[in-house]
Amino acid sequence: MVVTFPHMGTLNIPVKTFLEGIGQEVVLPPPSSKRTIELGVKHSPEFACLPLKINVGNYIEAWEKGADTVVMAGGVGPCRFGYYAQVQREILQDLGCDMEMIVMEPPDCDWKDLKHQYRRLTQRRISTGQLVKTLHLVWKKLNAVDEIEKLSLKYHPYEINRGDTKKAFDQILKWIEEAKHPKEVKEVLTAGKKKINKIERDLQRQPLRIGLVGEIYMLLEPFASLNIQWSLGDLGAEVSKSIYLSDWVKEHLVFNALHLNRSGSLKNLAKPYLNHFVGGHGLETIGHTVKYANGGYDGVIQLMPFTCMPEIVAESILPQVSKEKDIPVLSLVLDEQSGEAGVATRLEAFLDLIARRKAQQEGELVWMSI
């Protein structure tokens, strides 16, 4: 059994560690590329959302590299993601890609099924000690990756030589990926932080602070969002993302499984605008926008794949949030047709607008030159 799984940003690091830790042979799909999208779009339903299409492309490319089993997550709706695996299985079957699918449903609905799927995944018996050790390592890596990403995004707009931070970030990711023990992860993390701290920076700059909200895949997978988090930094904005993988894991795999509800504060923030959960991250998008507005951010950008249902609800409500909370919001709808140049132009225009607005608010009207 050769296992693969779809890409989602830095997801490959913890998941690969986990699968190898329980004794599986893993083949990663090649990094998502134009070919991935082309393959995915060709074989997926026309109006499916972008993540499904990229997933399908990933599977096909992994199949070409010799994978025969896909590990995928599930869900209970109402977002389409919960039915991804079933549709993808049909697509692969009709294509003649003879791949098995192991679908991990969230533990808060069915423990038995999860256990059954886990058994399918681990053919030879893994001792509990080994499993706990692996999970510990996975947990450490998960947090390390997100910590480094947060730090890099924070320092990115100050860098003097464009691209230094991104380069360092990619390198540190490799280090984390290669670490074999929790201790090693810790060492690598410290070294990584040092490395980022050493990057030449101009601390006189006053970057605009932008909050990125929206659909989880678009936020986590730079390929799908056309590298927006880094290009915003290049344009001189400090980016905060509303969702990180570790937060998601904590919320869905740990707290929900124990039936603890933690997103209370976000819910309360969103309440005047959206009073009910709408699936996906629609409610969180509204809640985080209010949070960023309260936190004095200069603007918020919402990222969503075309036809994403929960985000459409959020998109309809955001203009009112923007008005009442006095914060500029840009909704970017992306799909396989989106071009980098078009998105870059919109981002530049948006940043120009909020820079001017900020200057006006601070009482100094200046000619902006970003």
Add this chain to the structure above:
Amino acid sequence: MVKVGIPRALLYYNYFPKWKTFFESLGAEVVVSDETTKHILNEGVKTAVDETCLPVKLFYGHVLNLKGRVDFLFMPRMVSVARNEYTCPKFLGLPDMIRQTVSELPPFIEPCVNMRKHSRQYMREIYRIGTLFSSNPCKIYKAYVAACQEQKKYQNLMIEGFTPYESLNILSGKMVREKKQPGELNIALIGHGYNIYDRYVSMNMIDKLQKMNICVLTPEMVPRHFIEKQAEKLPKDMFWTYGKQIIGSTYSFMENPRIDGIIQMTAFGCGPDSLVAELMEREAVRRKTVPFMLLTIDEHTGEAGLVTRIEAFLDMVRRKEVV
């Protein structure tokens, strides 16, 4: 008399008799928005965000149509109508979307219909909206029972093969209940009620087919237990109630030898349909028994194009019969 406005859009075709009876039994007057026109649709398209689907845009139009004419706007938050299932995410946020986008609307009657875990909360919500009209719990209870009975009658009429229009007319006494005459062909028209029954959006598809002497069958005409039985064949429980209805009824039409063809009508950008239609298309191709056609509609669809495709499809179906 208090006027309660019900938009003639989205789940209107599924539940209208129930709420009409409920409000009228409590002494309110029910005002339904006008039948869809180009103007209503255009108003909706102007107000809603671009990315949203045609039915939701149309809903905006119908809400605007009722603005200023009613004291209350009935806008339930349809979260779930069956255990462990959901409706569409957009229905979950619909009242908020409307409230934040359209200004100066009358107050909403906004029950939260959520039967995902149990129906206790739903009953509490019924009572809560009942108290807007009457302080007598007995009266509210009676109104609700009458509403359920009316709804049952409506659904039974549809299972007998009457379209929602015919059923509504029969219920209000405008039409006599006659046995349906068999047509030359039996065509299943599949889709969400708000797409196939709205005469403007569907370009009067049902009437068009009926005029061609075709007997039209829709998902609402398939009894619930048939749908459940077919849906069990799916690899995973479908968590959208209406998606399940569509796929379950299609599978049972596919197994019915009297069905000559299946036409699915879906709105551009419909989330659940994008996956459900894919599963259905693949199933139809694998079975190779019944001709299947997928029609996607949006606010730009031209009537001539649609008619051409229908005629071509019917020609193909007839030819298949001969061969």
